[in-house]
């Protein structure tokens with residue numbers, strides 16, 4: 001049996017690392033299973049791709065489709081054409097896609113349309129309800145043709161049931177991004193900027209912004225950053241900038257004494273900074289999960305989330321995208337009134353093992 005594992009963008013690399021480790025253990029046990037790691041090339045800069053392979057010990061991809069950047073249609077079609085060529089040459093028996101990026105959707109469609117190859121979606125079933133986000137379209141399309149759903153929460157299970165998915169195709173397993181977090185926690189590394197900026201534990205904010213709704217309009221981006229800086233009572237704000245956001249910051253001339261702008265950080269350095277921060281300000285999905293597990297207050301600049309457990313159980317709060325909501329949230333944080341969270345069910349570091357155990361059972365590989 002040949003399993004394809006698809007990864008294209010930064011959060012994918014973090015999610016596939018433990019799955020590959022668990023699959024390799026099964027491959028070593030006998031000749032019945034083999035896998036191919038397919039990198040679509042959606043993210044390609046060293047600090048958005050290669051560094052994660054090095055830090056997380058992910059083996060080099062067997063194939064790189066080198067799709068690169070483009071409009072939604074350009075990127076989707078380049079990935080689809082590349083993956084179709086590969087599958088026509090050597091088909092696989094199961095295609096594992098993770099998360100909600102364009103690579104996830106594009107490869108699931110190709111696999112399904114070539115000989116009805118089975119598709120497994122890790123992180124299936126989550127929904128924000130916001131159809132203006134490309135990720136929501138990716139989730140809906142992927143889940144509409146997925147055979148096996150590996151889910152992170154009961155809410156995801158319930159979303160799937162509502163669309164008529166039979167119970168025997170839903171596997172509530174937990175969160176592979178958290179497998180990586182637990183595994184790598186002892187290796188978190190103090191970045192060089194710690195001493196360069198004179199950072200102190202719990203006395204700075206770490207911020208990431210990359211959602212089109214927040215960053216693609218320079219006026220909006222400036223308004224948000226200015227409000228965050230003005231609300232932070234002078235605490236240093238560390239801002240590792242995503243390449244989409246970097247393009248928009250160019251020429252904006254933003255300069256504040258307590259705003260420290262840097263490039264995307266390695267996983268070990270970034271999460272060192274999250275673990276020791278006073279709080280996180282973000283519009284990321286994965287970072288809200290990591291902040292929840294590490295118990296760090298998290299302010300999310302979005303109107304909705306597909307990960308409601310980070311708010312109901314965890315440390316996350318949705319502030320929306322209106323800058324007016326930022327100052328009251330900082331007042332709550334700085335007066336010591338931020339909620340304490342707990343860790344969502346099955347986010348225990350063993351999710352990938354559960355996924356692979358299910359695959360072994362489903363395909364009779366044991």
Ligand code: UD1
Nearest residue numbers: 009010011042043044045048069070101102134135243244
């Ligand atoms: C993508 C995902 C988003 C995810 C994010 C993680 C989709 C629709 N969006 O958004 O869900 O949260 O990745 O980081 O799949 N760029 C570079 N170098 C790179 C990669 C991108 O310079 O290595 C720049 C390019 O100008 C590109 C832009 O960033 O046009 C956006 O990249 P893209 O992959 O289209 O979307 P993201 O915003 O990264």
Ligand code: UDP
Nearest residue numbers: 010011014240264265266267270284285286
């Ligand atoms: N991350 C990182 N370095 C950074 C910013 C984020 O290693 O400078 C990691 C973060 O710990 C998380 C993942 O990237 O594991 C989240 O990716 P991103 O926010 O790009 O995507 P999303 O989760 O929103 O899809």
